[in-house]
Amino acid sequence: MKARAATSFGEDATSSAPLLRVRSLTTSYVGERGSLRVVDDVSFSLEGGKVLSVVGESGSGKTALCRSIMRLFPTSKVHVDGQVIFDDQQLLELDDLEMSELWGTRIAMVFQDPMSSLNPVMRVGNQVAEGPRRRLHMARSAAKERAISALKSAGIADAKQRYSRYPHELSGGLRQRVAIAIAIANGPKLILADEPTTGLDVTVQAQILSLVNQLSHSAGIAVIMVTHDLAVAASASDDIAVMYAGRVVEIGPAREVIGHPRMRYTEALLLASPRLYQTPHARLNAIAGRPPDPLDLGPGCAFSPRCPHADSRCFEERPELTASSEDQRHLYACWHPASAALDEFAKLAVK
Numbered sequence: 174m175k176a177r178a179a180t181s182f183g184e185d186a187t188s189s190a191p192l193l194r195v196r197s198l199t200t201s202y203v204g205e206r207g208s209l210r211v212v213d214d215v216s217f218s219l220e221g222g223k224v225l226s227v228v229g230e231s232g233s234g235k236t237a238l239c240r241s242i243m244r245l246f247p248t249s250k251v252h253v254d255g256q257v258i259f260d261d262q263q264l265l266e267l268d269d270l271e272m273s274e275l276w277g278t279r280i281a282m283v284f285q286d287p288m289s290s291l292n293p294v295m296r297v298g299n300q301v302a303e304g305p306r307r308r309l310h311m312a313r314s315a316a317k318e319r320a321i322s323a324l325k326s327a328g329i330a331d332a333k334q335r336y337s338r339y340p341h342e343l344s345g346g347l348r349q350r351v352a353i354a355i356a357i358a359n360g361p362k363l364i365l366a367d368e369p370t371t372g373l374d375v376t377v378q379a380q381i382l383s384l385v386n387q388l389s390h391s392a393g394i395a396v397i398m399v400t401h402d403l404a405v406a407a408s409a410s411d412d413i414a415v416m417y418a419g420r421v422v423e424i425g426p427a428r429e430v431i432g433h434p435r436m437r438y439t440e441a442l443l444l445a446s447p448r449l450y451q452t453p454h455a456r457l458n459a460i461a462g463r464p465p466d467p468l469d470l471g472p473g474c475a476f477s478p479r480c481p482h483a484d485s486r487c488f489e490e491r492p493e494l495t496a497s498s499e500d501q502r503h504l505y506a507c508w509h510p511a512s513a514a515l516d517e518f519a520k521l522a523v524k
């Protein structure tokens with residue numbers, strides 16, 4: 174028996190209001206081909222001290238979701254609807270000045286490529302100290318102390334020496350740690366990390382993800398971490414949201430989503446993940462077909478053209494997110510959900 178889900182994931186987790194509540198968030202980019210709905214009716218909540226990973230293939234709207242929460246868009250032709258309530262403030266109603274006061278202080282972003290977000294001609298320590306100086310109005314020496322402490326918290330052991338290095342003198346992993354130090358230097362409550370470890374080698378990825386996880390838990394920071402890698406999401410997050418064609422199609426505790434995927438797209442993603450599917454007879458099961466053209470979506474489930482389980486209902490009627498009977502925090506949108514437990518995944522991946 175499936176119960177109809179509450180509209181927002183995570184609302185019932187505690188009696189106190191969650192730090193971030195996203196409700197019916199819908200974002201369209203208006204371009205030459207018309208209005209492209211890149212985030213479609215997304216709702217979830219996130220508490221401080223928790224990491225939510227957002228996974229999905231390229232183009233599914235993960236970056237657009239982060240940008241919608243931050244209100245940092247690549248184009249001015251954007252239409253956003255819904256609510257983003259952060260610490261009881263409706264961010265979509267703030268003016269640009271009010272919003273820019275939140276950026277870098279209460280809300281911070283870690284970008285995929287630190288080489289492009291770091292200033293190549295400025296010592297990394299000064300880049301970390303810039304936030305505390307400008308935003309928190311700290312004196313130079315206090316800001317330097319704060320920066321050294323942020324570099325240490327970001328796992329940079331000899332922070333005092335590394336302070337005066339330039340980005341190109343550091344490895345990719347260290348540069349991403351500097352980007353994390355910049356993000357945490359002003360003591361944010363929410364960090365959005367968009368593919369923070371893509372391009373780094375697997376060991377360094379694991380170290381950085383475990384750092385983000387630890388920072389989130391110890392400092393009570395809510396983290397939204399975008400990744401296209403389910404193995405990454407499985408090992409480093411409390412909750413996982415799976416996006417497809419701008420919608421959240423499955424969301425829940427990491428152990429549930431990885432161990433008992435319901436939505437057929439999540440199942441397909443897991444079976445196509447070589448780092449998770451490590452049984453001796455594992456075969457690579459790439460997902461057939463291509464992600465849909467957002468301008469050409471039918472009325473049904475957006476995954477139906479690629480789904481081996483789809484029938485006429487799937488093509489005609491869009492399934493809403495519903496709660497699993499086993500765990501009310503596990504929601505999925507699928508007419509023919511998977512029932513088998515993929516416990517092997519859970520054992521391998523979730524700590």
Ligand SMILES: Nc1ncnc2c1ncn2[C@@H]1O[C@H](COP(=O)(O)OP(=O)(O)O)[C@@H](O)[C@H]1O
Nearest residue numbers: 202204211230231232233234235236237247248
């Ligand atoms: N600047 C832009 N203008 C118009 N469409 C864009 C722009 N950036 C991204 N898109 C489109 O928005 C959709 C979602 O993209 P994105 O959020 O970047 O996906 P993801 O981060 O999951 O790879 C895609 O269809 C992409 O083509």
Ligand SMILES: [Mg+2]
Nearest residue numbers: 235236237367
């Ligand atoms: Mg992206």
